[in-house]
Amino acid sequence: xxxxxxxxxxxxxxxxxxxxxxxxxxxxxxxxxxxxxxxxxxxxxxxxxxxxxxxxxxxxxxxxxxxxxxxxxxxxxxxxxxxxxxxxxxxx
Numbered sequence: 762x763x764x765x766x767x768x769x770x771x772x773x774x775x776x777x778x779x780x781x782x783x784x785x786x787x788x789x790x791x792x793x794x795x796x797x798x799x800x801x802x803x804x805x806x807x808x809x810x811x812x813x814x815x816x817x818x819x820x821x822x823x824x825x826x827x828x829x830x831x832x833x834x835x836x837x838x839x840x841x842x843x844x845x846x847x848x849x850x851x852x853x
Contacts, residue, residue: 762770772780819827833839 768783772783775783
């Protein structure tokens with residue numbers, strides 16, 4: 762049985778007023794999901810547009826390397842500056 766089927770079966774056992782509360786909660790979750798995807802898309806667009814200002818001139822090779830870097834950031838394949846700095850300070 763899928764989660765959606767379980768939600769349907771369980772909500773069918775509730776009084777109408779409680780079903781309305783469940784529906785309102787689900788609609789709130791959908792809004793949060795929409796906001797988070799819009800925010801993530803905006804952050805990605807900002808990240809790309811903030812670097813590529815008209816006054817910045819890069820070669821095609823540099824441009825491709827930057828895009829690879831953006832992909833690494835999105836995929837979490839980066840180390841925060843604070844962690845690198847802490848490691849560096851320990852070794853001094």
